[in-house]
Amino acid sequence: xxxxxxxxxxxxxxxxxxxxxxxxxxxxxxxxxxxxxxxxxxxxxxxxxxxxxxxxxxxxxxxxxxxxxxxxxxxxxxxxxxxxxxxxxxxxxxxxxxxxxxxxxxxxxxxxxxxxxxxxxxxxxxxxxxxxxxxxxxxxxxxxxxxxxxxxxxxxxxxxxxxxxxxxxxxxxxxxxxxxxxxxxxxxxxxxxxxxxxxxxxxxxxxxxxxxxxxxxxxxxxxxxxxxxxxxxxxxxxxxxxxxxxxxxxxxxxxxxxxxxxxxxxxxxxxxxxxxxxxxxxxxxxxxxxxxxxxxxxxxxxxxxxxxxxxxxxxxxxxxxxxxxxxxxxxxxxxxxxxxxxxxxxxxxxxxxxxxxxxxxxxxxxxxxxxxxxxxxxxxxxxxxxxxxxxxxxxxxxxxxxxxxxxxxxxxxxxxxxxxxxxxxxxxxxxxxxxxxxxxxxxxxxxxxxxxxxxxxxxxxxxxxxxxxxxxxxxxxxxxxxxxxxxxxxxxxx
Amino acid sequence: xxxxxxxxxxxxxxxxxxxxxxxxxxxxxxxxxxxxxxxxxxxxxxxxxxxxxxxxxxxxxxxxxxxxxxxxxxxxxxxxxxxxxxxxxxxxxxxxxxxxxxxxxxxxxxxxxxxxxxxxxxxxxxxxxxxxxxxxxxxxxxxxxxxxxxxxxxxxxxxxxxxxxxxxxxxxxx
Numbered sequence: 093x094x095x096x097x098x099x100x101x102x103x104x105x106x107x108x109x110x111x112x113x114x115x116x117x118x119x120x121x122x123x124x125x126x127x128x129x130x131x132x133x134x135x136x137x138x139x140x141x142x143x144x145x146x147x148x149x150x151x152x153x154x155x156x157x158x159x160x161x162x163x164x165x166x167x168x169x170x171x172x173x174x175x176x177x178x179x180x181x182x183x184x185x186x187x188x189x190x191x192x193x194x195x196x197x198x199x200x201x202x203x204x205x206x207x208x209x210x211x212x213x214x215x216x217x218x219x220x221x222x223x224x225x226x227x228x229x230x231x232x233x234x235x236x237x238x239x240x241x242x243x244x245x246x247x248x249x250x251x252x253x254x255x256x257x258x259x260x261x262x263x264x265x266x267x268x269x270x271x272x273x274x275x276x277x278x279x280x281x282x283x284x285x286x287x288x289x290x291x292x293x294x295x296x297x298x299x300x301x302x303x304x305x306x307x308x309x310x311x312x313x314x315x316x317x318x319x320x321x322x323x324x325x326x327x328x329x330x331x332x333x334x335x336x337x338x339x340x341x342x343x344x345x346x347x348x349x350x351x352x353x354x355x356x357x358x359x360x361x362x363x364x365x366x367x368x369x370x371x372x373x374x375x376x377x378x379x380x381x382x383x384x385x386x387x388x389x390x391x392x393x394x395x396x397x398x399x400x401x402x403x404x405x406x407x408x409x410x411x412x413x414x415x416x417x418x419x420x421x422x423x424x425x426x427x428x429x430x431x432x433x434x435x436x437x438x439x440x441x442x443x444x445x446x447x448x449x450x451x452x453x454x455x456x457x458x459x460x461x462x463x464x465x466x467x468x469x470x471x472x473x474x475x476x477x478x479x480x481x482x483x484x485x486x487x488x489x490x491x492x493x494x495x496x497x498x499x500x501x502x503x504x505x506x507x508x509x510x511x512x513x514x515x516x517x518x519x520x521x522x523x524x525x526x527x528x529x530x531x532x533x534x535x536x537x538x539x540x541x542x543x544x545x546x547x548x549x550x551x552x553x554x555x556x557x558x559x560x561x562x563x564x565x566x567x568x569x570x571x572x573x574x575x576x577x578x579x580x581x582x583x584x585x586x
Numbered sequence: 587x588x589x590x591x592x593x594x595x596x597x598x599x600x601x602x603x604x605x606x607x608x609x610x611x612x613x614x615x616x617x618x619x620x621x622x623x624x625x626x627x628x629x630x631x632x633x634x635x636x637x638x639x640x641x642x643x644x645x646x647x648x649x650x651x652x653x654x655x656x657x658x659x660x661x662x663x664x665x666x667x668x669x670x671x672x673x674x675x676x677x678x679x680x681x682x683x684x685x686x687x688x689x690x691x692x693x694x695x696x697x698x699x700x701x702x703x704x705x706x707x708x709x710x711x712x713x714x715x716x717x718x719x720x721x722x723x724x725x726x727x728x729x730x731x732x733x734x735x736x737x738x739x740x741x742x743x744x745x746x747x748x749x750x751x752x753x754x755x756x757x758x759x760x
Contacts, residue, residue, distance in 0.1 A: 258721070258722075279723065282698070282718075283721065433720075438692065441692050441693055441724060442693050442695075442719045442720040442722060442724070443693065444693065444694055444719065444720065445747075446650075448646070448648040449632075449633075449646045449648075449657075472693070472694040472695060472719050472720060473720075474720065474721075475720055475721060476720040476722075499659075500659065502659065503646065503659060504659075505646040505648065505655075505657040505662070506648065508662065511659060511660065512660050515660075542597060542598075542661070543660075543661035543663060545595075545598055546663075547617040547618060547620055547622070548617075548622075548624065548636065548638055548641065548643070549595070549645075549656055549663050550593050550595065550601050550603055550617045550618075550665075551603055551613075551615040551617050551622070551624060551638075552624070552626055552634065552636060552645070552656060553593050553595075553603075553654055553656060553663075553665040553667075554591040554593045554603035554605060554615065554617075554667075555605065555608065555613055555615065555624075555626050556626075556634075556647065556654065557591055557593070557654070557667050558589060558591055558605050558608065559608070559610070
């Protein structure tokens with residue numbers, strides 16, 4: 093019987109991993125919460141196990157239930173996706189103890205890289221350039237004030253266990269440091285269960301460029317070049333691309349070499365990503381290592397032609413990397429847009445709800461990784477990301493045009509999405525010309541709060557209403573038959 | 587036979603639409619004094635095909651408890667009607683009217699923190715409470731200045747979109 097992989101995740105990334113399993117002839121086991129009973133991933137997988145109520149703390153984050161699900165279904169591998177338990181060293185150890193193969197790095201590497209302060213120490217020891225900062229957790233806001241004085245403002249207040257922009261604050265002067273410190277600590281405590289805070293010098297006009305690495309357990313480690321993730325809103329990535337918009341080949345290769353050194357310093361295994369801040373002079377500083385598959389791994393797959401999930405699984409099976417560094421190249425250009433259920437016209441308020449219409453773009457060079465279907469819902473219990481739209485084309489300009497074309501075809505009705513915001517960014521001169529930095533999104537003018545008045549829309553609304561009430565009255569008074577049945581069916585769709 | 591329908595676009599206002607002719611596809615309507623012809627039919631996927639003058643549109647629509655929504659890729663417009671026989675749309679209109687000083691949740695989520703107490707004076711823009719949805723904290727701010735008269739939720743409580751959070755009395759400004 094084929095080996096099975098339990099996917100300890102939900103939504104689009106669960107679907108992504110299930111697809112890789114099927115292509116490799118591996119069985120797949122999904123897990124789901126109450127909120128995801130009718131979601132896509134439990135039905136795309138060969139088997140599915142219910143692991144608890146909607147809140148992730150009681151379902152997707154319950155290590156005992158996830159491991160029990162793997163045991164009961166006879167799964168041999170556990171793929172954690174990203175988020176949830178993916179960077180939890182205790183979970184990796186629990187998998188080891190249960191005789192399950194965790195698809196990811198060893199617990200020791202996760203611990204060394206998992207906490208930003210510890211990672212920093214290891215990177216300094218390995219000769220990897222880092223941003224000046226507090227060199228460890230801060231006990232109090234008083235200590236934070238002293239460190240900020242030494243490294244000079246502006247400074248970044250960061251949660252040691254943070255990620256995705258949560259528990260992070262930019263501070264320009266001593267007056268606001270205390271409230272930023274306390275706010276970040278509170279957010280970190282609720283999001284990660286760890287209120288540890290540290291401080292770093294803020295790099296002015298930084299670009300966020302990361303290097304994908306792959307390492308096997310035989311000591312081979314390579315990089316798959318860079319992804320630029322400088323299009324961020326409140327430190328949350330929105331659009332990623334590979335290659336970076338402007339980066340000298342010398343810097344690109346130097347960053348790749350440093351990322352491999354960083355991975356080797358912690359005896360890394362599987363896919364991982366070293367994030368760097370790059371200043372306008374192309375000085376780069378190690379920020380952190382994500383010890384898991386990244387959301388934006390698609391752009392790397394599109395330009396290298398490799399399948400990162402398949403490679404993760406092969407590495408977990410003990411195989412050596414099937415290629416050498418010299419065999420990896422970048423071809424063409426890839427751009428990924430993250431489609432979020434949020435309302436750009438209402439301050440980017442999350443917009444969970446029903447997907448009355450959900451139709452994805454098609455055509456050349458378009459890839460959509462999603463985990464939802466028309467008629468389904470975007471639950472309020474999880475991340476607001478609905479899908480990732482990734483496109484490939486020969487040049488960067490063509491890839492941007494293709495992204496806009498595909499966004500135009502994307503139809504999502506029921507929840508609000510950030511589509512207009514994505515289009516605004518892709519059309520902006522700053523993005524098209526490049527290089528751009530993490531300040532790009534904030535520099536764009538606010539989107540119009542609402543569509544201008546349209547008499548045609550008013551007329552259509554009135555006609556729909558009038559026709560519906562007329563049909564209702566007509567069908568009530570007419571005899572039953574095919575004609576009225578058909579009429580009734582048409583009316584039900586209104 | 588011409589027929590008048592009163593349509594309210596939420597956030598815009600009410601307009602009288604007179605339907606002068608309608609054969610089920612082609613219609614002639616008067617919207618706020620402007621008369622035009624349009625063809626409105628349904629495509630096989632349920633979307634609306636609209637042609638009027640030089641305009642050619644494909645829109646989506648759905649009805650929920652708060653009224654009718656028309657949408658294309660970039661915008662959504664929400665409508666109610668003034669027709670008392672319309673149970674969906676009437677409900678939508680009623681809750682919009684009750685809006686006065688009641689501050690409602692704009693989305694489903696959990697109340698993380700309540701920043702005011704009954705009796706407090708809140709200035710316009712002041713944080714009233716913090717809602718967490720999809721792992722993000724969002725401040726709920728006072729739409730205008732006023733005295734907090736009722737707090738309808740507790741910290742830790744889960745709320746639905748549109749649920750009343752608290753009530754501000756704008757009359758008792760400082």
